[in-house]
Amino acid sequence: MAWSIWYQRNKTQPQENPLPLCNIIGFAKNYLSDFRSMIRPSVQRKRDVPRKWIPPIADMVKINYDGAMFGESDMAGIGVVIQDHKGQVMAALxxxxxxxxxxDxxxxxxxRPTISFSAQLGHVQGVCEGDSESVVNALKGSGMENSRGGHLIKxxxxxxxxFQSISFAHVGRQGNAVAHALAxxxxxxxxxxxxLKCVPTDILSFVLNDFPFS
Structure with missing residues (x-):
């Protein structure tokens, strides 16, 4: 408001056309509204990512995988769990x-070994889930084929x-808890x-938390 008065006062110089005093409030409100619209961040609708583990449909398996970097060494860990539509663990590693x-x-x-592991167990229909959106998008055909990991994608x-049928899906870390704990x-x-048909005892709590009635 004070800026608007100052701005209109400066227009009282020769050859300027200041607003009448009674219109300054409206001018200030419009100016502030325009300014806010310019600085307001654009809101993009984000696709909802499942936060909890969701069982696959009957006759399919869900294959969850994850990796973990170990800060104290030059090593890393990978974890894989395969479950059926009842939440029963078919295999883990x-x-x-x-x-x-x-x-990434x-x-x-x-x-790569996740898909191979499931195929060797005779699974023919599955959903493969990971918590790296960029990797899942690449496996769904959204680029990275020519990147450093392109040969792995191929x-x-x-x-x-x-597989007769397999799809790749992105899941939040909470929905990938068993694979993360294994890694x-x-x-x-x-x-x-x-x-096979089980997990280590200290991982069982993560399985039950995902699907308590399994």
Whole structure:
């Protein structure tokens, strides 16, 4: 308001046309409204990302994978869990690997054996979920084929041909808790470990939290 009065006062100089005093309030309100509209951040509608683990439909499996960088060493861990529509664990694994350059790269390194592992178990229909949106988008055909991890993407898509039907989906970290816990557990293990029809006892709580009636 004070700026508007000052602005109109300056227009009282020769050859200027100031607003009548009674119109200054309206001028100030309009100016402030225009200013706010210019600085207001654009709001983009974001696609909702599932926060909780959601079971697949009958006759399909859900394959969750995750990677974890270990800050105290040059190693990283990968974790995979496969569950059916009842939430029952079909298989799980973790493995310690050399630390890759980026988190996206480790997610690709996990996704490749994840698809192979599920195919070797005889699964033919599945949903493969990870919590890296950029990697999931790449696997859905949104670029990165010519990036540093492009050869991994091509391998993953080639392995996917072993399935009658498979899709890739992005899930929030909370919905990927079992795979994340498995990847973290690789920190204290010198070698990879695989479980069929079960998970380690200290991972079971994450499974029950996802699907308490399994």
């Amino acid at each position: 973790f493995e310690k690997i050399a630390k890759p350059p980026t988190m 790269f480790i997610e690709l390194l996990v996704a 391998d993953i898509l080639s392995l996917s041909n072993s 973290q557990q690789a920190r204290s293990s010198p070698s990879s470990q695989v479980w």
